[in-house]
Amino acid sequence: MPQIIDGKAISAQIKEELKEKVSRMKQDGRTVCLAVIQAGNDPASSVYVANKKKACAYIGIESVSYELPEEVTQEELLALIAELNARKDVDGILVQLPVPEHIDEDAVIRAIDPKKDVDGFHPASVGALCIGQPGFVSCTPAGIIELLRRSGIEIEGKECVVIGRSNIVGKPMAILLLRENGTVTVTHSRTRNLKEVTKRADILIAAVGKPKMITREYVKEGAVVIDVGIHRNENNKLCGDVDFEDVAPVSSAITPVPGGVGPMTIAMLMHNCVESAALNL
Numbered sequence: 001m002p003q004i005i006d007g008k009a010i011s012a013q014i015k016e017e018l019k020e021k022v023s024r025m026k027q028d029g030r031t032v033c034l035a036v037i038q039a040g041n042d043p044a045s046s047v048y049v050a051n052k053k054k055a056c057a058y059i060g061i062e063s064v065s066y067e068l069p070e071e072v073t074q075e076e077l078l079a080l081i082a083e084l085n086a087r088k089d090v091d092g093i094l095v096q097l098p099v100p101e102h103i104d105e106d107a108v109i110r111a112i113d114p115k116k117d118v119d120g121f122h123p124a125s126v127g128a129l130c131i132g133q134p135g136f137v138s139c140t141p142a143g144i145i146e147l148l149r150r151s152g153i154e155i156e157g158k159e160c161v162v163i164g165r166s167n168i169v170g171k172p173m174a175i176l177l178l179r180e181n182g183t184v185t186v187t188h189s190r191t192r193n194l195k196e197v198t199k200r201a202d203i204l205i206a207a208v209g210k211p212k213m214i215t216r217e218y219v220k221e222g223a224v225v226i227d228v229g230i231h232r233n234e235n236n237k238l239c240g241d242v243d244f245e246d247v248a249p250v251s252s253a254i255t256p257v258p259g260g261v262g263p264m265t266i267a268m269l270m271h272n273c274v275e276s277a278a279l280n281l
């Protein structure tokens, strides 16, 4: 039987550690505060925002939230970000994506002060990651590194294959694995002979956005398989990019969906907020 990598338990452990750290910071008179902005009322975004605020409350991070109407202008949104950038009591700024269509998402991301960019999406944060300088790292890939580390899975020297090259998952994932001294291959929709490439992987990360696409034909016997995908199947049940039932028996360790990578994303967001406050940037 493979090791089932329990993201729920590991994220709970991280949240406990953060809670303790925040409480120690409070004793020294230091608070942690995250500003959360949601523009429009996309139901999925509302759920994500509510979960983030709930995690803040649990850990002892203050959250200030701004629910802006769908028709908010780009100028208004950028003005709010500028105000939050200037506020000494705000350690992190999160704009829930996607923003309404008439707003330039890149301009919004660039407007956030990199010192408060707890999502790690600002070009300065991404650039810092690429050249090994300090900066915030995108939460989902950072959470995957933490999952591997806390599950006792070594990355150094391993063949790591990432399926997907998005800016928020695939690309930062590849850089992080490289930083951990993995030998990294990034595959994508134009990759030829995908199965041949993925079968080389000791550690396979699926961030392809296609429900249950990764079956055992893509996986080397004994590989570690990390499933980033989140989908709802025909019965409204959650599933990943990996066909868990098919792949689990040939893997040495695997993340389930739900309860694998998903819970780690919020835990790492909380980690970034606490880090921002602790560094007092």
Ligand code: NAD
Residues within 6 Å of the ligand: 140, 163, 164, 165, 166, 167, 168, 169, 170, 187, 188, 189, 190, 191, 194, 207, 208, 209, 210, 228, 229, 230, 231, 241, 261, 262, 265
């Ligand atoms: P995306 O759609 O931006 O990127 C998908 C990538 O997969 C692209 O780079 C594309 O080139 C590649 N791809 C598409 N079809 C392919 C194919 N047939 N063969 C090889 N590569 C192919 O998606 P994303 O934002 O990176 O997210 C990926 C998945 O992870 C989605 O299911 C998303 O919902 C999920 N996700 C989960 C979390 C989390 O917290 N667990 C966070 C972000 C994204």
